Amino acid sequence: MNFLPGKRVLLGVTGGIAAYKSAELTRLLVKAGADVRVVMTDGAKAFVTPLTYQALSGNPVHHELLDETAEAGMGHIELAKWADRILIAPASANFIARLRQGMASDLLSTLCLASSAPILVAPAMNQQMWSNAQTQENVASLEQRGIHILGPDIGDQACGDFGAGRMLEPADLLQHLNLSFSSQLLGGLNVMITAGPTREAIDAVRFISNRSSGKMGFAIASAAREAGANVTLVTGPVSLQTPEGITRINVETAEQMGQCVLDQLADQHILIGSAAVADYVPSNSFQGKLKKSSQQLSIELTPTLDIMREVGGMTDRPFTVGFAAETDNIKTYAQEKRRSKNMDMIAANQVGVPESGFEVDTNSLDIYWANGEQHLALAHKTKIARQLVEVISRQYRENQGDNA
Numbered sequence: 001m002n003f004l005p006g007k008r009v010l011l012g013v014t015g016g017i018a019a020y021k022s023a024e025l026t027r028l029l030v031k032a033g034a035d036v037r038v039v040m041t042d043g044a045k046a047f048v049t050p051l052t053y054q055a056l057s058g059n060p061v062h063h064e065l066l067d068e069t070a071e072a073g074m075g076h077i078e079l080a081k082w083a084d085r086i087l088i089a090p091a092s093a094n095f096i097a098r099l100r101q102g103m104a105s106d107l108l109s110t111l112c113l114a115s116s117a118p119i120l121v122a123p124a125m126n127q128q129m130w131s132n133a134q135t136q137e138n139v140a141s142l143e144q145r146g147i148h149i150l151g152p153d154i155g156d157q158a159c160g161d162f163g164a165g166r167m168l169e170p171a172d173l174l175q176h177l178n179l180s181f182s183s184q185l186l187g188g189l190n191v192m193i194t195a196g197p198t199r200e201a202i203d204a205v206r207f208i209s210n211r212s213s214g215k216m217g218f219a220i221a222s223a224a225r226e227a228g229a230n231v232t233l234v235t236g237p238v239s240l241q242t243p244e245g246i247t248r249i250n251v252e253t254a255e256q257m258g259q260c261v262l263d264q265l266a267d268q269h270i271l272i273g274s275a276a277v278a279d280y281v282p283s284n285s286f287q288g289k290l291k292k293s294s295q296q297l298s299i300e301l302t303p304t305l306d307i308m309r310e311v312g313g314m315t316d317r318p319f320t321v322g323f324a325a326e327t328d329n330i331k332t333y334a335q336e337k338r339r340s341k342n343m344d345m346i347a348a349n350q351v352g353v354p355e356s357g358f359e360v361d362t363n364s365l366d367i368y369w370a371n372g373e374q375h376l377a378l379a380h381k382t383k384i385a386r387q388l389v390e391v392i393s394r395q396y397r398e399n400q401g402d403n404a
């Protein structure tokens with residue numbers, strides 16, 4: 001479906017040979033019905049003339065920050081407010097670094113700071129520059145701030161090298177941009193997400209908990225919000241900021257989390273259980289602080305309520321998505337867990353894989369449902385969360401269709 005007619009797209013072109021491909025991108029955007037304004041950096045003008053973009057977009061091209069005539073017409077603040085999306089293609093290593101630093105040293109970087117529109121960045125550079133640790137750090141930081149990084153592709157480069165750094169093809173960029181407008185994927189739906197660990201008291205100062213940082217659950221909450229959902233985030237103790245536009249409920253124990261979920265379940269269309277809920281709670285929590293002694297100490301544990309299982313057993317329940325941490329035989333165990341808890345989907349982490357799972361900023365997931373599966377390759381949790389939300393929304397709609 002084409003969401004682009006009437007959409008106001010600010011296309012930022014920075015200095016790189018791929019700038020010539022953005023002429024084609026401009027043409028495709030206009031053809032798809034978008035209203036396109038092109039902003040060029042000085043570097044970009046060394047590759048393609050503003051006249052090319054002016055002719056293709058049908059609008060004057062902007063390039064000066066302090067230009068009296070431009071400011072008298074659509075000045076930089078108006079332009080920043082005008083945009084529904086900012087797409088920077090190609091984005092040079094230099095521009096990415098400036099964006100990361102929050103510089104306002106030219107028109108395009110200033111617009112990025114002054115606009116509340118979602119920003120999409122299509123890197124294009126030599127493979128060595130792309131794999132440079134500094135560039136990778138810059139890109140990771142942008143992703144963390146919610147900026148969408150599109151590509152780059154792997155292949156032959158203009159400089160004769162081969163590797164990652166080619167700008168995505170104009171048709172691919174068009175598709176990504178279009179998809180970013182379709183992100184009302186969960187529009188109007190109530191989505192509840194559990195996140196983080198729980199804490200089960202041993203005594204007044206000690207507790208049983210786990211390594212969950214809550215990062216995955218918080219990223220899913222942001223992605224679901226971005227996709228138009230009304231999000232309730234029920235979280236155990238974590239040190240993370242609440243994403244904008246989300247209702248956050250803080251809980252500590254598995255029992256509190258369970259109570260909170262069950263209390264509000266009737267209003268939810270989708271429940272995503274990403275919390276690492278404690279499976280056991282000390283049978284008796286000691287009053288005050290347990291005194292140290294040389295004697296052995298045993299703590300008896302009682303199973304907690306399995307929230308997802310409880311929800312799965314209800315006749316009128318929301319679409320439920322659980323998580324599983326597995327060390328081996330992921331598919332078999334994850335599908336078994338999904339079926340036994342009667343969940344619609346399960347997202348499995350492989351435990352012990354570097355850069356994946358607890359505490360770190362990246363993850364990879366294998367998602368399973370009754371008659372399908374999808375692998376999400378290792379990426380920043382922001383990106384994984386957006387992909388997961390896409391899969392969930394697709395399966396949710398399919399499921400609604402089946403139940404209609």
Ligand code: C5P
Binds near residue numbers: 254305307309337
């Ligand atoms: O069985 P296991 O604990 O591995 O299942 C993990 C899934 O079950 C996660 O979605 C987790 O949030 C959920 N869970 C729960 N209540 C518990 C334990 C786990 O909802 N007490």
